[in-house]
Every structure is written in structure tokens, then in C-alpha cells.
Amino acid sequence: MAQPVPSPYDPSRFVLVGPVAAGKTTLFNALIGREAAAMKTQALDYENGIVDTPGEFFSHPRLHHALINTVADARSVVYVHGATDFDYRLPPGLLEVNADKRLMAAITKIDLPDADPQRVEALLRAGGFSAPIFRVSVFRPETLVPFKRHLFEQERQDDHEATH
Numbered sequence: 001m002a003q004p005v006p007s008p009y010d011p012s013r014f015v016l017v018g019p020v021a022a023g024k025t026t027l028f029n030a031l032i033g034r035e036a037a038a039m040k041t042q043a044l045d046y047e048n049g050i051v052d053t054p055g056e057f058f059s060h061p062r063l064h065h066a067l068i069n070t071v072a073d074a075r076s077v078v079y080v081h082g083a084t085d086f087d088y089r090l091p092p093g094l095l096e097v098n099a100d101k102r103l104m105a106a107i108t109k110i111d112l113p114d115a116d117p118q119r120v121e122a123l124l125r126a127g128g129f130s131a132p133i134f135r136v137s138v139f140r141p142e143t144l145v146p147f148k149r150h151l152f153e154q155e156r157q158d159d160h161e162a163t164h
């Protein structure tokens with residue numbers, strides 16, 4: 001019998017994680033083509049194979065358990081961090097991904113006057129984040145192109161690997 005082909009609507013292919021107000025939902029909306037302005041995220045939100053998570057799940061240790069399974073199930077994990085947030089505290093173990101999982105970061109809000117994506121990138125690197133980092137703004141759609149290309153190209157590669 002043929003191997004099952006992974007569905008593009010697999011509910012947990014990518015997960016967006018990161019602190020409160022980092023811009024996860026805004027990025028999620030841009031990825032799924034939803035026009036609405038982001039509301040505060042209260043629970044896990046699944047759409048088109050992307051999972052949006054509330055920042056509290058990331059920032060409050062007693063809620064980590066809620067994130068760990070979601071991260072474990074996802075094939076790609078996008079760590080989202082605002083370009084005006086100079087505080088980087090990665091919960092130990094949360095983004096430790098195994099060889100079949102892809103990790104990347106999106107530094108959001110690079111359009112803001114006080115944005116300093118270079119400083120944020122240095123913070124992440126100093127904190128041991130070694131995966132690719134993209135700088136984005138939903139107000140500059142061209143900045144989303146390399147990020148999306150990386151995200152979706154990896155998915156295609158994964159599909160290819162899964163079916164061969």
C-alpha cells in the first residue's frame with residue numbers, strides 16, 4: 001500500500017512561539033492571509049497547518065507544559081521576538097529541537113522607529129540561538145518574502161523526504 005502523503009492541512013506543521021505581544025498573531029494572520037487585526041491570543045489557534053500560541057504559554061513556567069506537546073508535534077518551530085524587546089529569556093529545553101525539527105526565528109516590527117533588530121539578533125545569538133533568523137514587518141510585505149520562502153521551502157523538502 002502507498003505511504004500516506006502528509007496533508008498540507010496537518011494541524012501542527014509550524015508553530016509560532018514567543019513572548020506576549022511579540023507579533024505572533026499578526027505574523028500568523030499574514031501567513032494565512034487573514035485580514036483582521038490581531039486580538040490577544042487566549043488559546044492555541046490552528047489554521048492551515050500553522051499553530052499560533054499565547055505568549056503567556058511561553059513566558060510563564062507553569063504554562064510550559066501546554067506548549068511542550070505542541071512544539072514536540074510541530075515539524076517547524078518559529079520563535080517570534082519583537083525588534084523593540086531587548087529581553088531574551090528562553091525557557092530551558094523548550095526549543096531544544098531534534099534533528100527532524102526545523103527551528104527559525106522571526107524578529108518582528110522592524111518598521112518601528114525604536115526597532116533594533118541587530119541588537120535583538122545579537123541577544124538571541126548570545127543566548128545560544130543558532131538557527132536562521134529573519135527580520136520582518138507586516139507593514140513591509142517584501143520582508144516576509146525570504147521568511148516565507150524559507151518556511152515553505154523546508155516544508156516542501158520535508159514532503160519530498162516523507163514520500164521518497
Ligand SMILES: Nc1nc2c(ncn2[C@@H]2O[C@H](COP(=O)(O)OP(=O)(O)OP(=O)(O)O)[C@@H](O)[C@H]2O)c(=O)[nH]1
Pocket residue numbers: 018019020021022023024025026027038039040041042053054055056108109110111112136137138139
Ligand atoms: N509596527 C508593527 N507592529 C506590529 C507588527 N507586528 C505586530 N505588531 C503589533 O504588536 C502588537 C502585538 O501583536 P500580536 O500579534 O497580538 O502579538 P502576539 O505575539 O500574538 O501576542 P500574544 O497573543 O499576547 O502572545 C499589536 O499591536 C500588533 O499590531 C509589525 O510588524 N509592525
Ligand SMILES: [Mg+2]
Pocket residue numbers: 024025026038039040041052053054055
Ligand atoms: Mg497572539
